[in-house]
Amino acid sequence: MMLPTIFCCQVLASLFGVNLAQIAEHDLYVALGGDREERRTRIRALGGYSPSAFPIYMKWLDEDPVLQRGVVLSRILIVLREAEGDKTAFRAHAVRLVGHDDKFTSFHAIHLLAQIGTEEDAATVVGQLKRRTNDIAYFDSIISTLAVIGTEKEVGVIEAERKAGFLKDFPRFWARVDDCEKVIYERVVKKKDTKATPPKKDDKK
Numbered sequence: 001m002m003l004p005t006i007f008c009c010q011v012l013a014s015l016f017g018v019n020l021a022q023i024a025e026h027d028l029y030v031a032l033g034g035d036r037e038e039r040r041t042r043i044r045a046l047g048g049y050s051p052s053a054f055p056i057y058m059k060w061l062d063e064d065p066v067l068q069r070g071v072v073l074s075r076i077l078i079v080l081r082e083a084e085g086d087k088t089a090f091r092a093h094a095v096r097l098v099g100h101d102d103k104f105t106s107f108h109a110i111h112l113l114a115q116i117g118t119e120e121d122a123a124t125v126v127g128q129l130k131r132r133t134n135d136i137a138y139f140d141s142i143i144s145t146l147a148v149i150g151t152e153k154e155v156g157v158i159e160a161e162r163k164a165g166f167l168k169d170f171p172r173f174w175a176r177v178d179d180c181e182k183v184i185y186e187r188v189v190k191k192k193d194t195k196a197t198p199p200k201k202d203d204k205k
Contacts, residue, residue, distance in 0.1 A: 025056050032075045043079060051085035061093045073097060077108035081115065088116045098124050103133055107141050114145040122146060126154040129161055136173055143173075147180040152188055155181050 024046065031042035047053055057076055077097065080087055094116065097109035106128060113121050125145050131138070146154050158177060167173050 025059075028053065028056060029060075032072065032079075039075070040082075048079060049083045051083075053083075054085070054087075054089070058089065058093075061090070071102075071104075073100065074102065074104040074108050077105065077112055081108060081112050087112070091116045091118075091121070095121050095124055098128060103131070103135065103138060106131070107138050110141045110145050114148045117145065117149045119149055119151050122150045122154045126150070126157045129157070129166065136167075136170060139167065139173065140176060143176055143180045147183045150180070150184045152184065155184055 028043065028046050028048050031039060031046055031048065033039070034042065043049060057080060060072075060076060077094070080090055090112070094109045094112045097105055098113070098121075100106050100109065110125055110128065113125060117125070125142055128142055129139065143158075146158075158181070162174065162177070
């Protein structure tokens with residue numbers, strides 16, 4: 001009985017000029033409001049963490065400037081961080097939003113790049129060390145993402161900031177930086193070793 005019911009709903013919707021896809025989009029937009037746990041529950045119930053919702057998020061991120069308020073953008077990015085599936089199509093938007101005026105939007109864009117970013121995006125991320133804020137969690141987000149996508153170039157930028165006295169009164173932050181740099185150098189060495197070692201050929205007798 002389920003299929004006929006769905007078909008009837010679709011017919012009635014078309015007769016009254018209602019687009020069911022738009023209703024779902026509107027519900028998803030409304031679900032972005034509310035507190036954290038309520039938001040997650042409603043979004044999950046609507047399928048908002050599945051790849052089927054990605055076209056809606058892409059549409060919103062492409063729109064200008066209606067949905068470009070910081071709170072909306074940051075919550076879209078939060079959902080994408082928690083969503084399942086291949087999110088690489090959002091990489092360009094994440095890179096763009098790293099420099100957003102709203103700190104929280106930038107924060108979540110930086111974290112999203114830890115999932116979908118590449119070495120090419122690392123310069124944009126490390127550049128946010130220049131942002132004027134006293135929020136250590138924000139700078140921690142930069143370091144944690146660079147641990148995933150950063151290169152020796154970014155280490156150079158970080159060390160220049162250290163030498164200039166950046167956050168000199170926060171030794172725990174610099175301990176995390178040390179861990180990040182260690183991971184980056186290990187990745188660099190591994191990559192060089194991979195390039196230097198020729199692939200083994202199968203012995204054919």
